Amino acid sequence: GQQLNQSPQSMFIQEGEDVSMNCTSSSIFNTWLWYKQEPGEGPVLLIALYKAGELTSNGRLTAQFGITRKDSFLNISASIPSDVGIYFCAGNDYKLSFGAGTTVTVRA
Amino acid sequence: NAGVTQTPKFRVLKTGQSMTLLCAQDMNHEYMYWYRQDPGMGLRLIHYSVGEGTTAKGEVPDGYNVSRLKKQNFLLGLESAAPSQTSVYFCASSTSGNEQFFGPGTRLTVL
Numbered sequence: 530g531q532q533l534n535q536s537p538q539s540m541f542i543q544e545g546e547d548v549s550m551n552c553t554s555s556s557i558f559n560t561w562l563w564y565k566q567e568p569g570e571g572p573v574l575l576i577a578l579y580k581a582g583e584l585t586s587n588g589r590l591t592a593q594f595g596i597t598r599k600d601s602f603l604n605i606s607a608s609i610p611s612d613v614g615i616y617f618c619a620g621n622d623y624k625l626s627f628g629a630g631t632t633v634t635v636r637a
Numbered sequence: 638n639a640g641v642t643q644t645p646k647f648r649v650l651k652t653g654q655s656m657t658l659l660c661a662q663d664m665n666h667e668y669m670y671w672y673r674q675d676p677g678m679g680l681r682l683i684h685y686s687v688g689e690g691t692t693a694k695g696e697v698p699d700g701y702n703v704s705r706l707k708k709q710n711f712l713l714g715l716e717s718a719a720p721s722q723t724s725v726y727f728c729a730s731s732t733s734g735n736e737q738f739f740g741p742g743t744r745l746t747v748l
Contacts, residue, residue, distance in 0.1 A: 533679075535679075560735050562735070562736065562737075564739075569741075569742075570741055570742070571641075571727050571729075571739030571740050571741050571742050572680070572727070572739045573739070574736055574737070574738065577735065577736050579735075617679060617680070619680075621734070621735055623734070624682060624685070624695070624734075625670075625682070625734075625737060627679040627680040627681075628679055629677055629678060629679045630679055
C-alpha cells in the first residue's frame with residue numbers, strides 16, 4: 530500500500546483546546562477519510578472528503594482535502610474528554626491506505 | 638441493523654492450529670475487507686472482495702485465505718497459525734470502496 534505519514538504520533542489535549550493533526554503522502558489520492566478508534570472497538574468513520582480543496586465539518590470536527598491531493602488535515606475544536614482515542618487518516622486510490630494514527634489523550 | 642459483526646471476539650491458538658474468522662454485514666454492501674492492526678502500524682489490508690464469489694490479495698496476504706460464498710459473509714482462514722499472526726483483525730464493508738464500515742474486531746493470540 531501507499532505510505533501515509535500521519536503527525537503528530539500522539540498529543541495531549543486540555544478541555545477547550547483546538548487541536549490539529551495531518552496526513553501526507555508521496556502519492557495522489559482520490560479520497561481522504563478520517564476515522565476514530567476507541568479502545569476495544571473498530572474504527573468509526575468521521576469525515577469523508579472527495580474533492581481537492583474540499584473543507585467538510587462534522588460537529589466540532591473539520592477536515593480538509595489538500596489542493597495537491599497529497600495531504601489532509603483534521604481539526605478538533607473546543608476539545609472535550611470524550612475526544613480521546615486514536616485518529617486515523619486513510620487515502621484511497623483504488624484501495625484504502627491508512628496512516629499509523631494519532632493518539633489523543635487528556636492532559637492531566 | 639447490526640452493521641458489521643465479527644466472530645469470535647477473542648481467540649488463543651497454538652502454533653500450527655487452524656481457525657476461521659467470520660464477518661457478516663447486513664447493509665447489502667458489495668465490497669468487504671479483512672485488515673490486521675498491529676501497534677504503531679495502522680491497518681494493513683490482508684484480502685478483499687468486490688462481490689460475491691470474488692476475492693483478491695491485499696498488502697499482507699501470506700498465511701491467510703478468504704472466501705466470499707455469500708454476499709453478506711466474508712471468511713478469513715488461517716491454515717497453520719504462527720506467532721507473527723498475533724494481531725487484532727478487523728473486517729469492513731462498503732458500497733463503493735470508499736467509506737468503509739468496520740466491525741468490532743477479533744483479538745487473536747498465537748502461542
